Amino acid sequence: MSEHLDYRLFYSPDSANLVVRMVLEEVGATYQEVRVDRARGGLDDPAFRALNPQGLLPVLVDESQGMTLFETGAILLHLSERHDSLRISHPAPRGEFLAWLFYLSNTLHADLRVRFYTWRYAEGEDIPRLRDRLGRRIQQHLAMLEGLAGHGQGAGLLPSGPSVLDPYLACLIRWMQLYPLDSPLRDIPWNELPSLTRLVTHLEGRAAIRRAASAEGIEGRLFLAPDYPHGDPNQLVGRPPG
Secondary structure, eight states, X not given: OOSOOSEEEEEOTTSTHHHHHHHHHHHTOOEEEEEXXXXXXXXXXXXXXXXXXXXXXXXXXXXXXXXXXXXXXXXXXXXXXXXXXXXXXXXXXXXXXXXXXXXXXXXXXXXXXXXXXXXXXXXXXXXXXXXXXXXXXHHHHHXXXXXXXXXXXXXXXXXXXXXXXXXXXXXXXXXXXXXXXXXXXXXXXXGGOHHHHHHHHHHHTOHHHHHHHHHTTOOSOSSSSOOOGGGOGGXXXXXXXX
């Protein structure tokens, strides 16, 4: 690795940092990875909390600009503006890109987060009921995204071309099939989602995506019927991505 570093990425295997790492690998950025030991309270370490007061991943430090970022959507927007290969400059495609970036971050990812950590929002018998309702809502999200991806202009989510939305959505699709460990979504009707299937299959074959996954201990299937890191969910101490 070059002595010059563009970024520092704070991560835990298969957490929300995964999509950020995929984008960094795609643009060929140099970065230092800093593992946060979630099982030993790393998210509550004062040094980490100084970077993100919420104590959540991902955190990305842009060394060239002296900037620390958290929130997946904010990090992806920053990277899309920093790297020419990701930049969308024309107003109409950029407006569409921003709308769907915030949709993925504020709607789909937010719904998944509630389903991952349902015990924070409900108790007892209300937990499976809330998970069931969220599962149905997530299926509706996928159906809408299938319509968006079916533009016939390539494998990306948007007709304007590949963007950071693609790995973001692919990782969300990955996680919904794996977490929470006791109740993942296993009944996604892939036969009704050919455009999304094509999108994630295309990404899975990209060398940069594979490098990012391998760096976090993920081999084998990434997005469709995906494998857990190292193939062993017990190594995750029962926690979903941050």
